[in-house]
Amino acid sequence: EPGDVACLQYTGGTTGIAKGAMLTHANLIMNMQQTMELISGVKKGEEVALTALPMYHIFAFTVNLLGFYWLGARNILIPNPRPLSNLKRAFENYKITWMSGVNTLFNGLSNEIWFNDSPPKHLKFASAGGMALQAAVAEKWEKVTGKPVLQGYGLTETSPVLTFNPLGKSRDGSIGVPVPSTLVTCLAEDGTAVQIGQSGEIAAKGPQIMAGYWNKPEETAKVIKDGWFLTGDIGVMDTDGYFRIVDRKKDMVVVSGFNVYPNEIEDCLATHPGILEAAVIGVQDESTGEAVKAFIVKRDQGLTETDIKAHCKAHLTAYKIPKRIEFRDELPKSNVGKILRKDLRAEENARVAAE
Numbered sequence: 001e002p003g004d005v006a007c008l009q010y011t012g013g014t015t016g017i018a019k020g021a022m023l024t025h026a027n028l029i030m031n032m033q034q035t036m037e038l039i040s041g042v043k044k045g046e047e048v049a050l051t052a053l054p055m056y057h058i059f060a061f062t063v064n065l066l067g068f069y070w071l072g073a074r075n076i077l078i079p080n081p082r083p084l085s086n087l088k089r090a091f092e093n094y095k096i097t098w099m100s101g102v103n104t105l106f107n108g109l110s111n112e113i114w115f116n117d118s119p120p121k122h123l124k125f126a127s128a129g130g131m132a133l134q135a136a137v138a139e140k141w142e143k144v145t146g147k148p149v150l151q152g153y154g155l156t157e158t159s160p161v162l163t164f165n166p167l168g169k170s171r172d173g174s175i176g177v178p179v180p181s182t183l184v185t186c187l188a189e190d191g192t193a194v195q196i197g198q199s200g201e202i203a204a205k206g207p208q209i210m211a212g213y214w215n216k217p218e219e220t221a222k223v224i225k226d227g228w229f230l231t232g233d234i235g236v237m238d239t240d241g242y243f244r245i246v247d248r249k250k251d252m253v254v255v256s257g258f259n260v261y262p263n264e265i266e267d268c269l270a271t272h273p274g275i276l277e278a279a280v281i282g283v284q285d286e287s288t289g290e291a292v293k294a295f296i297v298k299r300d301q302g303l304t305e306t307d308i309k310a311h312c313k314a315h316l317t318a319y320k321i322p323k324r325i326e327f328r329d330e331l332p333k334s335n336v337g338k339i340l341r342k343d344l345r346a347e348e349n350a351r352v353a354a355e
Contacts, residue, residue: 003025003026006023006028008021008214009023020213021210022212030181031179031207035179036067036071037179038176039127039164042097047072048073049075049076050087051065051099053102053257057258076094099123100129104287106126106149108287109141127149127152129152139172151170152176153243156210158210158229161208162179162182162184163176171242175243176242185237186200187230196237197238199235234246253280255282255285262341265278265320266279269312274298275308276297278297280292280295280322281293285323291324308325
C-alpha cells in the first residue's frame with residue numbers, strides 16, 4: 001500500500017547514532033512527482049543524466065535513480081569522481097543533458113582546464129544539493145557552461161526535496177520555493193511562526209515527510225510535531241516565498257555534501273590509548289566546503305598525527321577522518337566538565353579572521 005515502508009534510509013543524529021528514516025512508497029513517489037513539477041524542459045526517453053554522487057546518498061537515490069528512471073533517462077554512473085579527470089570520458093562519450101552534484105563538484109569542474117576547453121554542449125541545467133551552493137561557484141559554472149546550476153534543499157527524512165529553484169526563476173543564494181503540496185515555515189523557539197524576513201527553524205509539512213524513525217518513537221516525537229517536521233536548520237523566507245539557509249542548529253559538519261557528526265569521531269578517538277581527550281568541530285575548507293578538525297590532548301606524548309589518522313582510517317569512512325589535527329594541553333570546559341565546542345569554533349573563527 002502507499003503507506004507501507006519502502007526503505008530505511010539511514011541518517012546520523014545529533015548524537016552521532018544512525019537513525020533509519022522510514023520512507024514509504026508514497027513518500028518516494030510523491031516527492032519525485034513534486035520535484036519533476038519544478039524541473040521543466042526535461043523529456044521522457046531523451047535525457048542523459050550524469051550521476052557522480054553515490055546512490056546511497058538520498059539525493060542521488062531519489063532524484064538520479066528514481067526520478068530519471070521514471071523519465072526513461074540514460075544514467076551514466078561514475079564509480080569514483082576523484083580525481084575529476086575521471087569524469088572527462090563521460091562528457092566526451094555521452095551527450096549529458098543533466099547532472100546533479102554538490103558545491104565542491106561544480107567548483108572543481110569549473111577549474112579543470114579540460115572542462116573549460118570543452119564544456120558539455122547538450123547540458124540543459126545542473127542541480128545542486130547536499131550542501132550550500134556558493135554564489136561564486138554558481139556564477140563561474142554558468143559562465144563556463146552557459147547553463148545554470150539550480151539549488152534545492154531537503155533532508156533524508158523528507159525523501160528528500162522540500163524546496164527547489166524553478167528553472168528561469170532561480171535566485172542566487174536561495175534554496176528556492178517549496179515544491180508542490182508542501183508547506184514550509186520558519187519557527188521561533190516557542191514554536192510560533194516568525195515574521196517574513198526573520199530567521200527561525202525551518203519546519204515542513206507534506207506527503208514526502210517520513211513515517212518516523214525505525215524503532216525510535218522518542219526520536220520521532222522530537223522532530224515531528226502536529227504533522228510538522230522540524231529540520232534543525234535555521235532559515236529565512238522572503239516576501240516572494242523564496243527561502244535561504246542562515247545556519248545550522250546542530251554541530252553537524254558537512255564534508256562535500258555528506259553529514260558528519262562530531263560525537264561519532266570523538267568516540268572513535270577516545271578508543272585510542274594515546275589520547276586523553278578529544279573534541280571535533282567543522283572548519284572552512286576550499287576543496288570540501290567544510291573539513292573535520294580534531295583537538296587532541298595527548299595521553300602518550302609520542303602520539304603523532306599519522307598515528308591518529310591511521311586509527312581513524314581503520315574505524316571511520318574516509319570523509320569522516322579528521323583532515324586537521326591540533327594538539328593542546330587542555331580543552332575548554334563548562335563548570336560541569338563538558339567540553340565546549342562553541343569556544344573552539346570561536347577561537348578558530350578568530351584565527352581565520354586574523355589571517
